[in-house]
Each structure stands twice: as C-alpha cells, then as structure tokens.
Amino acid sequence: MESTSVKQLLQQKPKADLGFYPTPFYQLKNLSKQLGVTLFIKREDFSGQSLFGGNKIRKLEYLIGDAKEQGAEYIFTFGATQSNHAMQTVEACRKEGLTPVLYLVAYVEPDENDLRSNLLLDRILGVEVHVILKNPGESDAEVDARSVKLAREHMARLIEEGHKCCEIPMGGASPIGTTGFIDGFVELAEQAAACDQQFDYLVHATGSGGTMAGLVAGKKLLDHPMRILSFDVIGHDASYLENSAALGNKSLEQLGVSEQLTVDDFEHDNNYYLPGYEMPSDAANDAIRLLAREEGLFLDPVYTGKAFAGMLDYIRKGIIPQNSSVIFLHTGGATALFAEKEILGNLLDS
Numbered sequence: 001m002e003s004t005s006v007k008q009l010l011q012q013k014p015k016a017d018l019g020f021y022p023t024p025f026y027q028l029k030n031l032s033k034q035l036g037v038t039l040f041i042k043r044e045d046f047s048g049q050s051l052f053g054g055n056k057i058r059k060l061e062y063l064i065g066d067a068k069e070q071g072a073e074y075i076f077t078f079g080a081t082q083s084n085h086a087m088q089t090v091e092a093c094r095k096e097g098l099t100p101v102l103y104l105v106a107y108v109e110p111d112e113n114d115l116r117s118n119l120l121l122d123r124i125l126g127v128e129v130h131v132i133l134k135n136p137g138e139s140d141a142e143v144d145a146r147s148v149k150l151a152r153e154h155m156a157r158l159i160e161e162g163h164k165c166c167e168i169p170m171g172g173a174s175p176i177g178t179t180g181f182i183d184g185f186v187e188l189a190e191q192a193a194a195c196d197q198q199f200d201y202l203v204h205a206t207g208s209g210g211t212m213a214g215l216v217a218g219k220k221l222l223d224h225p226m227r228i229l230s231f232d233v234i235g236h237d238a239s240y241l242e243n244s245a246a247l248g249n250k251s252l253e254q255l256g257v258s259e260q261l262t263v264d265d266f267e268h269d270n271n272y273y274l275p276g277y278e279m280p281s282d283a284a285n286d287a288i289r290l291l292a293r294e295e296g297l298f299l300d301p302v303y304t305g306k307a308f309a310g311m312l313d314y315i316r317k318g319i320i321p322q323n324s325s326v327i328f329l330h331t332g333g334a335t336a337l338f339a340e341k342e343i344l345g346n347l348l349d350s
Helices: 002-009 030-033 056-069 084-098 115-122 140-160 175-194 210-222 239-255 282-295 305-315 334-338
Strands: 025-027 039-044 074-080 097-104 128-133 165-167 201-206 227-232 267-269 325-330
Touching: 002 175, 002 210, 025 175, 030 039, 030 282, 056 084, 056 115, 056 175, 056 210, 074 084, 074 140, 084 097, 084 115, 084 334, 097 140, 115 128, 115 334, 128 140, 140 165, 175 239, 175 325, 201 210, 201 305, 210 227, 210 239, 227 305, 282 305, 305 325
Parallel strands: 039 325, 074 097, 074 165, 097 128, 201 227, 201 325, 227 267
Antiparallel strands: 025 039
16 A cells, blocks of 8 residues: 555544654664764654653544543553653643543662652643552563453443543553554655665564564565564563454554464564563663664663663674665653663663
C-alpha cells in the first residue's frame, strides 16, 4: 500500500490529540564517523506534551481516543513503579479530563520519603497509585498477574457504583495501541524519503511488544525493505513473537486490511537485557555515556541504553555491516536517570 492509503485507514480511528508530530529525525554525525555507518536518530522522546514524552504517546493517542468514544470516566493501567507508560497515561488523562488509576509493581522498592523519577511525577500529577510489593518467592509474572487482579476488583467496584472504566494493558500493548506505531512507521518512512535516505536498519527497544508489533505491521503494509531490529529489555520466551504477531494482526484487522504477520517478520534479540528488567548493565551504561559525550544526548538504563548497546555490538561485530544506514528510535525514558541507584548501577563510575 502507499503511505497515503494507510493514513486514510488510520484517520478512521478515534484519536486524542496528545503528541507533536512528526518527531525530529536527523543524523548523529560524530557517531556516524566513529562507527563507520550513517546513523540517524528519531526523537520519540520529544513527542509528548511535557518534557517527558516517549513512544507511549503514539499509542495513547489511539487508546485514549477509543476510551473517550466509549464514554470512559476512569482509566486503569499497570507497570513498574518507574513506568514511563503509566506516567504518560496519567498526563494524557489529565489533559483529556479522565481519572487515572495506577497499579504499579515495585521491582525496585521505592522510598516513600524520597520519591524519584516517574513515581515523583505521578505524585505531582495527583494520581491514585497502588504500589504492589513482591511476596517472597513470587515471580515477576505472578506479581504482574496479582496487580491486574487487584485492579480489576477495583474496577468492578466502580462499575457497580455506575461508573464507566477502561483498562489499558501494560505498555499500551493492545491492538488499539499498536495502531499508533503503524502510524509511526508511516511517518518515519515518509521522513526517510523526504531526505532521500535509503535506510537499511531501524533499531529500537522492545518491552511489552506493542511498539514492535506496530512497526512491523507498518513495514508490512508499505512493503518497505528496511529491516527492523528489536532489542528486548525484559527477556521473553518463544511465545513473545507469536503474541506480538497476533497483536499486530488484530491491529491490521481493525484497520480492515488483509495483510498478516508471522513470527518470521520479526528480527528480535533478547541477549542484551540481562541482568534483568530495571537492572543496569555495564554495556548499557557504556552506551549512555558514549551518546552523551559524542552527541550530547541522553538515553536511559532500562530501555534505550540496552537497545543502543545491542546496536553498537551489532556494528562492531559486523552484523550491521560498515557503510550501512541505520535509524535508532529513541523511545524516551530518560527520567530513569533520576531513579533509584539500583536502576542506575555504575553509570557515574567513569
């Protein structure tokens, strides 16, 4: 399909006006010279209404638009205590006159007397926050499921009182949210064409999978040759790609198109997330320092730092060959630089 045809399909979906698009797109000249590739960056961190935007804004435009069309009063969502998605959801709700409620898992337990980063912003925004502490021996999946269960019990009470509630999944990873990055891929492809750049690779961080599914679905619709390299920041099993393909397919179906994704459409690497989610790695911190000192730009230790580290390793190993043209999608999250020391690790050591 042509980009104009895809945009016509997207215009049929309800959408809140939350972001500033197109987001900036330009070459990192110092690192391009150093690495031997033509490296561009797309600044999704500039997308939101506040200083703390990111990739979740594209999803939330469609998610909040849909919730308002349904007549929702309350928006419930989930994440870690330092969740970018959760904080940006609260911002969107405040702008659109909805009441947000957060259920957040404490992978790193916050200090109520020294709130930091996104949790501090949540408090300034005045949102109702429920912090869920992990029980001894409880897995990440189990505490996530318990968080959702508690939130749904809360929603049920509100619904019984006559209120309309809407649930947004962790990371906005739903068919509606994924639509935002079908939109985002079209925008990126148009920017590349406008500056006459034939890009070989698009690199980004993937967590809940909605951004990845949307990008791959957009690439499929446009039949675009650019390869999408998705670096995992959580660590998933083989079902992750199956679930992401299903997510993208539901989004495509809601747009009324017949194209279908399979797991073979994804290029996904989960070798760079260790030692775990919201746990710093030396390679990610090296990548954060490199971009800061060569280009004056900031990444975060949870998402973009790990994806950028993966990209650097691919370049140095020749997996991304010399003289390639590469776009790094900066998905935001630099507020994590002001989070708990357990998230930062050795970032300040050199």
